[in-house]
Amino acid sequence: MSKSFTRYTGTMAPLPIQNIDTDQIIPASYLKVTDRSGLASGLFSRWRYRDGDPEGDPISDFVLNRAEHGEARILLAGDNFGCGSSREHAPWALVGYGFRAVISTSFADIFRSNALKNGLLVVPVGEDVSAALFDAVAADPATEVTIDLEARTLSLPGGGETNFEVDPFARRCLLDGTDQLGYLLNQAPAIQAFEAANAARLDTRSD
């Protein structure tokens, strides 16, 4: 699984619903895995398949089941995307399905943090940009946008581009394809110094 992101151009799958929670992105019944596999089929399974069962019939009007959006690798969603549980299975499922980025007016904190650690770029945009993107996709599902992480820009369908905010550290890691644990491990001397200066408050093995 690539954890890098530089630039991507492609179409969008519109999901104009606010407060899409991580239970919708990947229901708890999929959380029994001990690895990261098999989650793509559970992605939005309750909205995507009859009775939420990937073996069952696809619900034809759900965006991921519509032919014109089948190839989309950017999710365009309503406000506060990814609220609820801390399950990293949510970005794993989105990435497993093939999504490269999510565009929304806002993201829940834990989801944002999890997504950026898995090569899934979260692109926050203003309400006007969001509305323009939904309109453009409704008018022409083949509408493409380009997300440029180096420049921190999102191209707009009518021409021009908009800047977006991204955590500078996460951006560096995504551009370089490095993971954050390496950075933390390099701080071992500082961690050791902190431990020497601050006695532990408890010993969980003592009880």
Added chain:
Amino acid sequence: MSRPRTLFEKIWRRHLVTAGKEGLPATIYVDLHLVHEVTSPQAFTGLDERGLPVRRPDLTLATMDHSTPTDPSIDDARLRVLDPEGSAQLDRLQANCERHGIPLYAMGDERRGIVHVIGPELGATQPGMTVVCGDSHTSTHGAVGALAFGIGTSEVGHVLATQCLLQHRPKTYEVRVDGRLPEGVVAKDIILAVIARLGIGGGTGHVFEYTGEAIRALDMEGRMTVCNMSIEGGARAGLIAPDEVTFSYLEGRPMAPAGDAWEAALDDWRSLPTDEGAVYDRTTTLDGSALEPMVTYGTNPGMAIPIAGAVPEDDAIEPEKRASFRKALDYMALEPGQQLQGKPIDVVFVGSCTNSRYSDLEAAANVLRGRKVADGLRVLIVPGSDAVKRQAERDGLAQVFVDAGAEWREAGCSMCLAMNGDQLAPGQYAVSTSNRNFEGRQGAGGRTFLASPLTAAASAITGRVTDVREVLS
């Protein structure tokens, strides 16, 4: 003399291994890392792939809670047949903890329970600490004055390997609840009212600190209920300043400091509360004396109303939010303007890290004592820990539930997230003391009304959404 600081700032500063600057996150030290079976296996695999040890197994504590059966008749052998995947996950946690020397409260251990119930119960979570867990309801531990928040599995790996996390400093948000709560109004109603006011994204990027007379008057378990649902308001953490209530709760608990260490800890803890004159980034105030028992009608915890109220009309909802509002009502099979009171229900669930502690069960038992559960209604009472279960059995609460016709279960997360087989059937309505009413959260097609243990118990008697004040009067 240093400038006045908030409780959050004091804890944050104490835990800085390196301060963040020029866009780099800060590195903060973690005093206690709680671990459970669902969000840890991939983190341990990541460590193994790099050949890394767990840096501080002595600051790590594991339990089994999310996918454990609460049906007393399901033993280990039966679980392996009924739920091989869940069983394998429990085995994996056991193996990972054994290999890395992490204390684990496995099935059958009398210290086992929901991770956010046992942390405070054991005195492991203490004022001024940083506490993390791969679970969004880690905010619960903020009730003791600890900075506690949920993390993803990548971050679980970071903490296992380094005992540290990379974090940008969040902003602070004072949530002040003044006044005295009326009869029948409890901690759960406070937090549902707060989320209804702020919206479920209202606290994004912030840490809540709950202040005010109504918060101070809560016992520790009520404070845990409030902090628990901070994440439902979008805040990763919620804090309540430690006070005498906190100290008397913690004193004598197995992992709390004792003797001279207790006295030293008290001196330290008394320095934690927010200084006079400290400034929060945002503040909101609610009048606790005007609150009523709350119940949710929709598919997120912000969609809550006073129990005597009605589902909003379309025109009360901002135009751009109407489609989502309608989607929620369609899922719940409710109409705008409809009263919830009197709505027939199928299940009552008393449990979860929000409301499964002794005082929650006691509140429900006081309503149910000498009464019967409505015909055809399924009522599950799921204690938050084995210790809560034993105490409730010793004190006769369990018998009250059994006599009333409720199911008395083993400790676990159970129907809150329905990954252990305890779940609603499609179309069923439940009054639940848990924390999330998302679509399908308690079982595919299930419909959840979130409420307090008092409201849940009152509704159990009538088989309908019921105002506890009418049952008590």
